[in-house]
Amino acid sequence: MRKPAIIIGMGEMGSVFSRALLRSGTPVVPVLRGNDFNEITAEVPDPSLVLLAVAESDVHATLDTIPNAWRPHLALLQNELLPRDWEAHTLSDPTVISVWFEKKKGQDYKVLVPSPVFGPKAEILAEALATLDIPALRLPNSKELLFQLVRKNVYILTTNIAGLLTDGTVEQLWFNHEQLAREVAGDVMDIQQWLTGGAPLNRDALMAGMLEAIQGDLNHRCKGRSAPTRLTNAIRLADEARLAVPKLREIQALQH
Numbered sequence: 001m002r003k004p005a006i007i008i009g010m011g012e013m014g015s016v017f018s019r020a021l022l023r024s025g026t027p028v029v030p031v032l033r034g035n036d037f038n039e040i041t042a043e044v045p046d047p048s049l050v051l052l053a054v055a056e057s058d059v060h061a062t063l064d065t066i067p068n069a070w071r072p073h074l075a076l077l078q079n080e081l082l083p084r085d086w087e088a089h090t091l092s093d094p095t096v097i098s099v100w101f102e103k104k105k106g107q108d109y110k111v112l113v114p115s116p117v118f119g120p121k122a123e124i125l126a127e128a129l130a131t132l133d134i135p136a137l138r139l140p141n142s143k144e145l146l147f148q149l150v151r152k153n154v155y156i157l158t159t160n161i162a163g164l165l166t167d168g169t170v171e172q173l174w175f176n177h178e179q180l181a182r183e184v185a186g187d188v189m190d191i192q193q194w195l196t197g198g199a200p201l202n203r204d205a206l207m208a209g210m211l212e213a214i215q216g217d218l219n220h221r222c223k224g225r226s227a228p229t230r231l232t233n234a235i236r237l238a239d240e241a242r243l244a245v246p247k248l249r250e251i252q253a254l255q256h
């Protein structure tokens with residue numbers, strides 16, 4: 001029997017990965033809110049994988065408490081994730097997957113585009129997802145991972161923040177309000193460039209990547225519940241970086 005996988009957080013996303021891992025023959029040990037990590041580590045000191053599937057807002061607090069024995073096996077999947085997030089916890093080589101399938105309560109998952117994955121545990125995740133016909137794109141290096149993470153951030157932030165004005169679907173945003181989408185994406189890329197160290201981004205490729213994702217599910221809603229928080233956080237980062245981000249500030253002003 002294969003070594004078990006630990007899944008920290010058994011919400012919508014954790015449930016999909018749990019099902020996938022079980023179907024691939026990997027036993028799953030769930031870690032729920034309030035569980036004692038040390039007790040579980042004593043029972044499973046050397047897992048095949050430790051998947052952090054908690055909410056975005058809980059990522060850093062949870063990473064602070066990951067047992068040392070689990071750190072080499074860690075895999076991350078949260079939105080708005082960048083290397084600075086795991087480097088802040090002295091993690092140098094985690095497995096990271098940019099999830100491009102949606103899972104809502106009471107509904108099965110819906111794939112937009114293949115989910116890029118890179119790191120020591122990439123094969124475990126890709127093999128497991130394949131059992132559910134969820135495509136994963138194995139990446140060749142960390143440079144490509146960075147591009148894919150920024151691409152996902154540009155898609156999420158652009159559609160959510162622009163959606164505060166347009167609401168509707170991503171198809172309606174792009175085909176009826178393309179200039180708005182491009183201006184928001186430009187501001188978002190300014191912030192992403194600062195967050196990733198200041199090196200120029202391939203903005204044409206990022207826009208193409210965003211459009212591919214839009215076409216992957218034209219009926220995807222722009223404005224999720226977290227859209228106002230994403231805008232607030234983006235403005236906070238822009239202020240910290242002393243970036244103009246005029247379209248984001250204009251949208252913020254219209255929210256009051």
